[in-house]
Amino acid sequence: MPLSVSSPTLGQTNRRLLKKLLALVVLAFAFGFALVPLYDAFCLVTGLNGKTGNAAQAGNFGFGGINKSVTAPPSSIDMNRVVTVEFTGTVMPGLPWELLPMTSKLDLHPGELHLVKYRVHNRSDKTIVGQAIPSVSPGLAAQHFEKIDCFCFAQQTLAPGETKELPLTFIVKPEIDNDIHTITLAYAFFHVDGEKSAVKNQVSR
Numbered sequence: 001m002p003l004s005v006s007s008p009t010l011g012q013t014n015r016r017l018l019k020k021l022l023a024l025v026v027l028a029f030a031f032g033f034a035l036v037p038l039y040d041a042f043c044l045v046t047g048l049n050g051k052t053g054n055a056a057q058a059g060n061f062g063f064g065g066i067n068k069s070v071t072a073p074p075s076s077i078d079m080n081r082v083v084t085v086e087f088t089g090t091v092m093p094g095l096p097w098e099l100l101p102m103t104s105k106l107d108l109h110p111g112e113l114h115l116v117k118y119r120v121h122n123r124s125d126k127t128i129v130g131q132a133i134p135s136v137s138p139g140l141a142a143q144h145f146e147k148i149d150c151f152c153f154a155q156q157t158l159a160p161g162e163t164k165e166l167p168l169t170f171i172v173k174p175e176i177d178n179d180i181h182t183i184t185l186a187y188a189f190f191h192v193d194g195e196k197s198a199v200k201n202q203v204s205r
Contacts, residue, residue, distance in 0.1 A: 077111035078174040084108075085172065088186045089118055095191040096124040097158065102165070110144075110174040118151065118166045118187065122158035129157045129192040132166075134185060141183045144176040155192055 085108060087101035098121040108114055122128055132152040136142040147153075151166035158164060172183065 076174060077109050079109050081110055081174075081178070082107050083110055083172050083176065083180065084182045085114075086182065086184045087116060087118075088184065089189070090186070091189045092191070095128065095130055095189055097122055097128070097130060097189055099187065099189050108172060110172045110176055113148070113169065113171055115167060115169050117168065119163065120156065120158065120166055120189070121163040122161060125160045127157065127159050129155050130189045131155050131192045132187045132189050134187050137184050137186070138180065140177055141172075141180050144173040145183060145185065146171045146173060152187065156189075 085106045087104055087106070089099035089101055091097045091099050100119050101116065102119055103116045106114060106116065120130075134147075134150070134152050136145045148169040148171065150168050150170075152168075156164065156166065
């Protein structure tokens with residue numbers, strides 16, 4: 001009598017397929033959460049698109065959103081060190097503005113409070129709203145660059161032909177690495193319309 005070879009039923013096959021699909025979903029979900037720390041690590045190593053430290057996380061100066069105020073007491077000034085801060089600005093396509101730093105370079109002691117300004121001009125004949133997005137390089141310096149007050153905290157509205165001076169108050173923390181002698185702070189201005197307002201509110205806080 002010939003032996004019969006058992007084969008998996010259709011139900012068993014479907015259950016195995018379902019388990020594999022569920023495993024893929026879990027892996028994809030976990031990968032999505034991992035993207036943010038991976039991106040921050042990339043910024044840390046390369047210095048690209050560095051994010052400034054968040055004052056709300058005082059005492060743990062990791063990467064975070066743009067801070068509006070300082071909640072920790074100011075650090076002492078390190079008079080034995082000088083750090084050069086360079087300021088640049090650019091306007092993204094679609095925004096007919098001009099953006100220039102009124103101070104292109106500043107030598108300072110870590111821990112000092114400084115005020116600089118950017119000048120922005122609307123070249124168009126329309127009222128336009130823009131949003132500035134900052135970037136600090138090298139990435140290792142970003143967590144020690146503290147913005148106390150910044151025009152990037154809010155959208156900027158310029159009337160036709162209007163020119164404004166936009167203030168920035170900041171501190172370079174004394175805890176910054178001794179090997180860092182130059183920091184570049186770059187702002188990119190983007191056009192803001194109704195659909196982008198919600199995105200702006202998330203970025204500026």
